[in-house]
Amino acid sequence: MKTFNICTPLLQVSQVDSDRLNLSASLDRDSGGKNTTPTETTSLLSKEGSQYGMLSFIFSQLGNAPGIGFINGLAQDAMVEIIKTGPVPNHLSFVMDGNRRFAKQHDLKLQEGHLSGSEALASVLGCCFKIGVKQVTVYAFSIENFNRSQDEIDTIFDLLKSKLAYISYSGEFCEKSGVKIKIIGNRSLIPPDILKDLEEIERITANYGEHTLFVASPYTSRDDIVHSITQIVSKVKDGNLAIDDINEGEIEKNFYYEGEAEKVDIVVRTSGHTRLSDYMLWQCHQESVIEYSNVLWPNFRFYHTWWVIFKWSYYKNMILRDAETMQLKKISQEDAKKRYSDPIRNMDHPPYASVTK
DSSP states (O other): OEEEEEOOOSOOOOOTTGGGSOHHHHHHOOOOOOOOOHHHHHHHHHHHOSHHHHHHHHHHHHTTSTTHHHHHHHHHHHHHHHHHTSOOOSEEEEEOOOHHHHHHHTTOOHHHHHHHHHHHHHHHHHHHHHHTOOEEEEEOOBGGGGGSOHHHHHHHHHHHHHHHHHHHHSSTTHHHHTEEEEEESOGGGSOHHHHHHHHHHHHHHTTOOSEEEEEEOSBOHHHHHHHHHHHHHHHHHTTSSOGGGOSHHHHHHTSTTTTOOOOOSEEEEOTTOOOOOSOSTTTOOTTOEEEEEOSOGGGOOHHHHHHHHHHHHHHHHHHHHHHHHHHHHOOOHHHHHHTTSSHHHHSOOOOOOOTTO
């Protein structure tokens, strides 16, 4: 398992008033921010505390200039095509951390911080699905989050229901992109009225299959593993499963994913924390890459997502090239290992390759 710690790539576009952004527009293009007063600008730059704070301010202002949105869209389309020339990950997973800190930094209500996070998700999903990522999992609500105030819990569930309903009913996202939505988590902990609406969303999108959005809520890995074991024990007791047939594959089939998800290629955690918080502990395997980004989730947008996928694709390309070289020249495992010590800086650009190369 590889672990990278990334700083803010390319641009960091601050969203001071994300609740005014239109979700469908966010899915199509990043707007780049809103008009910012001098007081807000001074506060913003002092809180960012780095060169990226200045970049955030500059690009938030450029986003309002005529034609910039069009140019931004062309740039994004070109960047998508670049990624498609190389390997593309099948499954990305996101720990969406930083909504509360974002609200505090920008003197917003807590609910507005979570709303800004939901807008960021729209941009991230748009990037992933345009590039060709088949499956995305988002950590929407941890079981441990039930320790928070009831108002915050209600806000998170209401936002989850409303945003998923919007993208599934409007036809602008799920139908257009062929996105199936599936809730993974302990459904017994979801309020009945919310659960009813979420299951209706699952039903509406069930026939789509080009992409899948897994929403982990409420979820922890420990609970997922316990759920799988409980299901297996029940099957054995009912005579539907022999003890000798219990193996790794059987355990995976009884997770909340129900065997529908592929191995996770990249796990991204935002906001600078370097921990997994009881998330995807089984699904992270020896070839998974974990990205720790210092960017708060509401600021994590198209360009941040693209950079994460680009680095993975670059690294994967080098593995493919070295595999071919080892077959031709019989390079030792020790020599091959040395070449990965600092792969991006020490090696030239890899040749373009297809996903199946």
